[in-house]
Amino acid sequence: MDVILWILFILGFGYLIYIFFSLDYFWELWDSRSNTEKIVASVIYILIFLGLDFGDWFVLNLWAIAGWSAYRKFFAKETGWNASIFNPPPNSGIDIDYDYPDAHIDQVDEYSPLEIKVALDDPLEALENLNNASYHENYTVSIRGNPQVTYENTLILILKILDTESGMFIHSQVASNQEISTNVFEDRVHLPGLYEKYYKNWTPVCNFTPDLLVAPFKGTRNINIQAHLFHDWENHEFYNFHNGIISNLDAFSSASYVTSLYVSEDISFTTSGYLEADDERLEVQKAAVILAVSIGFADGSFDKSEGLQIKDWIKTIVDSTDESNKADVKSALNSSLKKAFHKAQNSPIDIKNICNKIADIGSTADKISLLELCLDVMASDGNADTSELQELEIISKLIGVDYEQYSNLKDKRFLTLNPSSSSTSGLEEKLGIDKDWSPEQIKSHLLKEYSRWNGRLNTLSEGTARENAQSRLELIAEARKKYS
Amino acid sequence: MGNIVGIDLGTTYSALAKYDDTGRPEIIDNKEGKNVTPSVVEFTSESSYIVGDEAKNQIGTMDENIAHEVKRAMGSSDVEYSFFGKTHTPTSISALILKKLKEDFERSIGKIDSAVVTVPANFSNDAREATQAAADLAGLKVDYIINEPTAAALAFAFQSGKDLSGTFVIYDFGGGTFDCTVAKISGQDIEIVTSEGVSKLGGKDFDNEITKMVSAKYKAQTGKDLDPQDFTSTSAEDLKKRLSSRDQATARILGEVITITREEFDVSITNLVTQAELAVESALANAEIKPSAITEVILVGGSTRVPAIAKSIKKIFGKEPELFGNPDESVALGAAIYAAHKSDPMLLNQLQKLAISKLSFVEAAPAYFGTITLNSEGERVNATIIPKNHKIPCTVSDTFYTVVDDQCVVNCTVTQSAIKETDPEFVNVIFKGELEMDGEGRPAGQELIFTYSYTEDGKMRAWFTDKGTGSSIDIDLSPKSESGKSNNSDFDIDELIED
Numbered sequence: 007m008d009v010i011l012w013i014l015f016i017l018g019f020g021y022l023i024y025i026f027f028s029l030d031y032f033w034e035l036w037d038s039r040s041n042t043e044k045i046v047a048s049v050i051y052i053l054i055f056l057g058l059d060f061g062d063w064f065v066l067n068l069w070a071i072a073g074w075s076a077y078r079k080f081f082a083k084e085t086g087w088n089a090s091i092f093n094p095p096p097n098s099g100i101d102i103d104y105d106y107p108d109a110h111i112d113q114v115d116e117y118s119p120l121e122i123k124v125a126l127d128d129p130l131e132a133l134e135n136l137n138n139a140s141y142h143e144n145y146t147v148s149i150r151g152n153p154q155v156t157y158e159n160t161l162i163l164i165l166k167i168l169d170t171e172s173g174m175f176i177h178s179q180v181a182s183n184q185e186i187s188t189n190v191f192e193d194r195v196h197l198p199g200l201y202e203k204y205y206k207n208w209t210p211v212c213n214f215t216p217d218l219l220v221a222p223f224k225g226t227r228n229i230n231i232q233a234h235l236f237h238d239w240e241n242h243e244f245y246n247f248h249n250g251i252i253s254n255l256d257a258f259s260s261a262s263y264v265t266s267l268y269v270s271e272d273i274s275f276t277t278s279g280y281l282e283a284d285d286e287r288l289e290v291q292k293a294a295v296i297l298a299v300s301i302g303f304a305d306g307s308f309d310k311s312e313g314l315q316i317k318d319w320i321k322t323i324v325d326s327t328d329e330s331n332k333a334d335v336k337s338a339l340n341s342s343l344k345k346a347f348h349k350a351q352n353s354p355i356d357i358k359n360i361c362n363k364i365a366d367i368g369s370t371a372d373k374i375s376l377l378e379l380c381l382d383v384m385a386s387d388g389n390a391d392t393s394e395l396q397e398l399e400i401i402s403k404l405i406g407v408d409y410e411q412y413s414n415l416k417d418k419r420f421l422t423l424n425p426s427s428s429s430t431s432g433l434e435e436k437l438g439i440d441k442d443w444s445p446e447q448i449k450s451h452l453l454k455e456y457s458r459w460n461g462r463l464n465t466l467s468e469g470t471a472r473e474n475a476q477s478r479l480e481l482i483a484e485a486r487k488k489y490s
Numbered sequence: 491m492g493n494i495v496g497i498d499l500g501t502t503y504s505a506l507a508k509y510d511d512t513g514r515p516e517i518i519d520n521k522e523g524k525n526v527t528p529s530v531v532e533f534t535s536e537s538s539y540i541v542g543d544e545a546k547n548q549i550g551t552m553d554e555n556i557a558h559e560v561k562r563a564m565g566s567s568d569v570e571y572s573f574f575g576k577t578h579t580p581t582s583i584s585a586l587i588l589k590k591l592k593e594d595f596e597r598s599i600g601k602i603d604s605a606v607v608t609v610p611a612n613f614s615n616d617a618r619e620a621t622q623a624a625a626d627l628a629g630l631k632v633d634y635i636i637n638e639p640t641a642a643a644l645a646f647a648f649q650s651g652k653d654l655s656g657t658f659v660i661y662d663f664g665g666g667t668f669d670c671t672v673a674k675i676s677g678q679d680i681e682i683v684t685s686e687g688v689s690k691l692g693g694k695d696f697d698n699e700i701t702k703m704v705s706a707k708y709k710a711q712t713g714k715d716l717d718p719q720d721f722t723s724t725s726a727e728d729l730k731k732r733l734s735s736r737d738q739a740t741a742r743i744l745g746e747v748i749t750i751t752r753e754e755f756d757v758s759i760t761n762l763v764t765q766a767e768l769a770v771e772s773a774l775a776n777a778e779i780k781p782s783a784i785t786e787v788i789l790v791g792g793s794t795r796v797p798a799i800a801k802s803i804k805k806i807f808g809k810e811p812e813l814f815g816n817p818d819e820s821v822a823l824g825a826a827i828y829a830a831h832k833s834d835p836m837l838l839n840q841l842q843k844l845a846i847s848k849l850s851f852v853e854a855a856p857a858y859f860g861t862i863t864l865n866s867e868g869e870r871v872n873a874t875i876i877p878k879n880h881k882i883p884c885t886v887s888d889t890f891y892t893v894v895d896d897q898c899v900v901n902c903t904v905t906q907s908a909i910k911e912t913d914p915e916f917v918n919v920i921f922k923g924e925l926e927m928d929g930e931g932r933p934a935g936q937e938l939i940f941t942y943s944y945t946e947d948g949k950m951r952a953w954f955t956d957k958g959t960g961s962s963i964d965i966d967l968s969p970k971s972e973s974g975k976s977n978n979s980d981f982d983i984d985e986l987i988e989d
């Protein structure tokens with residue numbers, strides 16, 4: 007009877023422990039000890055077993071297991087488990103593919119030093135999407151081997167990317183992947199404690215997308231990925247980097263430092279480099295001046311008001327430039343103005359090539375600024391000439407500005423024109439009607455324009471702007487008559 | 491029982507209707523025995539003035555002392571008139587017109603207990619406030635300002651005598667403004683679906699075209715320029731009215747006979763009629779209704795008598811429009827019905843109550859109401875909170891966020907626009923204020939709740955709340971005279987004595 011009761015007691019108590027305190031923690035304890043410790047513990051355990059009666063021995067075991075489990079569950083920091091094959095904790099966001107059939111081929115043993123590699127995630131997919139602007143390549147950084155750490159604490163891996171040729175660090179466009187005080191790329195990965203553990207397989211620790219990074223220069227660049235491993239027991243300010251360099255030089259000689267890993271790779275950057283941006287912006291500004299001159303000459307004559315408009319714009323650009331670059335920018339823009347003026351006096355400027363270049367290198371903000379200059383030149387004499395409007399339409403299409411955005415900019419200039427100059431000539435250009443449209447398309451466009459201008463009329467104060475808005479409604483009605 | 495009235499304050503003519511003891515609206519003639527009063531004021535001295543036909547007859551001869559068509563400038567703070575050294579505004583001029591209507595009524599019937607005044611559907615908030623201010627200046631107790639097409643729809647549904655059911659277009663072509671409203675009517679249940687209006691399109695523009703034609707013909711015949719005193723806007727209006735029923739009409743100017751044919755007149759107003767067509771098509775597109783689905787087109791406003799209008803309507807809808815009663819009167823009649831519907835029941839007898847007991851209507855927001863905020867790229871944009879045509883009454887909220895850490899102040903704007911506008915430059919800012927926040931230590935991204943409410947009679951409120959702390963500001967945007975904008979005049983109506 008006693009035996010039966012004992013069995014029941016063991017089963018019941020054992021089940022309670024299993025439910026609340028997983029035996030996993032016990033195995034973890036066992037696995038985390040060295041061989042020597044396991045032998046010593048086993049000997050002591052057997053001696054206790056021999057020295058105690060069964061019941062006491064058993065209860066002692068149960069309480070030991072329960073006590074250790076409770077401690078692990080509620081008090082101790084998370085550490086890794088499962089010995090030699092190591093995984094980052096579940097919340098690292100990195101999935102390990104255990105179905106990889108040849109994993110064992112690529113495995114190392116506990117004596118292999120820690121190493122790093124970087125690889126494009128899916129080269130085949132990248133090749134298939136070469137011409138797909140919405141596809142972004144992704145690179146994964148992986149580590150393998152034994153870091154040979156001497157402490158049980160968790161680790162922090164700080165990733166940096168250096169542009170080898172220029173010796174400057176890559177920037178990130180994403181705030182969460184930047185240094186605290188600069189926009190240099192940085193990724194921080196928390197790894198579990200690796201005391202007497204190692205990565206048997208290549209284990210991804212982080213990834214990056216070149217399209218979200220900005221190198222010093224555009225194009226294919228050789229980059230050096232630097233991964234610095236520290237024990238994560240210090241205040242995080244201890245590991246701060248500034249422009250790629252650690253702020254606290256003692257960090258690399260401190261007890262918390264583990265190792266640094268390096269790997270190089272050639273990667274293509276499609277965004278203009280941060281050192282290039284200024285050069286390209288100046289190119290766009292020079293092109294803007296040339297196009298503005300072309301607009302000025304579109305109606306057959308270049309008015310002084312149009313020239314003054316361009317001159318004021320150049321002045322604004324120069325005034326907002328760095329002192330060190332002011333003279334160069336001023337000289338470059340003035341030179342563009344003179345050359346364009348002389349050219350346009352003799353023959354039309356080839357706007358197509360210029361616009362194609364701007365479409366390629368110009369940012370959206372630069373393109374809008376260019377269009378605004380051209381529209382200001384168009385409106386400077388108080389008239390919206392048909393040929394000026396035609397050319398503006400071409401420019402906006404070629405440089406790739408959204409039609410709605412262009413229309414809004416154009417509409418604001420229309421409000422400033424001389425109301426008495428409003429005529430029905432150039433109806434299509436003034437109202438943005440494409441002569442290739444079907445009658446239904448024209449009707450739909452005119453209805454949309456009418457709703458827009460009628461709606462705006464009520465927001466405008468009495469005066470030129472309101473008169474011009476009213477004139478627009480009359481123009482639209484004329485066009486409607488013409489095309490019905 | 492009380493005297494409940496509705497007033498159509500028109501650009502060229504105004505009218506007043508009373509909700510009679512039998513529960514029917516009726517137009518009350520003015521002192522001169524006319525059903526409509528010209529919206530014209532002639533100042534005869536610094537302290538005296540005339541309103542109505544007499545003043546209208548002076549147009550062309552005493553223009554420097556006459557104010558007319560002021561409705562087109564209602565809500566504009568930069569429009570002023572000066573007569574005998576005194577400054578007047580569209581609001582104060584409108585107040586004189588309203589006062590004339592009020593006094594004529596009170597002289598013949600009695601004190602007005604409750605009144606409703608109408609405005610075009612596309613009137614801005616400023617213009618509605620200016621109209622309310624004018625009513626206050628005139629000593630009228632006006633609690634509600636309603637849209638003219640809504641009033642016309644009410645009159646039509648109430649008085650039609652038919653069991654109405656379907657989708658109707660109220661085509662209101664008045665002296666100065668044009669409104670097109672789509673309404674679903676079933677018996678006395680009225681649901682306004684959408685309204686589209688043109689603020690400067692009306693019979694006066696037809697008169698101007700006639701004046702241009704007559705001037706051109708006079709010059710061609712005599713070689714001289716036409717003196718405006720020899721052919722006034724009243725003359726043009728007369729010619730227009732005659733052309734409505736004849737194929738041609740003549741004007742005799744200093745011995746010269748100028749003939750205008752109906753065909754010439756129709757050609758001259760094509761652009762204006764086309765603008766009206768575009769507004770109608772826009773309204774139908776907003777309502778997502780095809781012209782063929784419209785049950786009837788109801789004509790409102792004197793200018794609908796012009797034959798070209800009927801032709802235009804037939805072209806769009808494929809059917810003749812319906813002339814319901816006197817188009818000059820339907821807005822005032824509808825306003826009187828609305829006034830009765832909204833008045834204190836103590837002012838109504840049993841018959842009156844019974845007549846409006848089944849009346850119900852649902853209005854639609856006449857404009858887009860929004861606020862100016864920053865988009866994800868840090869650019870100022872207008873964000874809509876109450877879209878146009880949203881059923882009212884309504885209360886709509888939207889969530890915004892602070893943009894910087896420790897933000898202590900939030901700019902709160904209420905905007906109005908006739909179309910869905912994202913560019914802040916093309917919206918009317920009808921309120922600008924600040925919400926003070928306890929921002930210290932609070933990171934960017936704090937939730938702000940903006941709530942707008944709009945009632946069927948045009949009363950609007952806005953609340954701006956810091957969700958984290960509960961602090962908020964509460965704004966009443968209903969048309970009221972305390973706004974100050976509409977009252978900028980050194981003119982005191984009580985000082986004037988009618989001639």
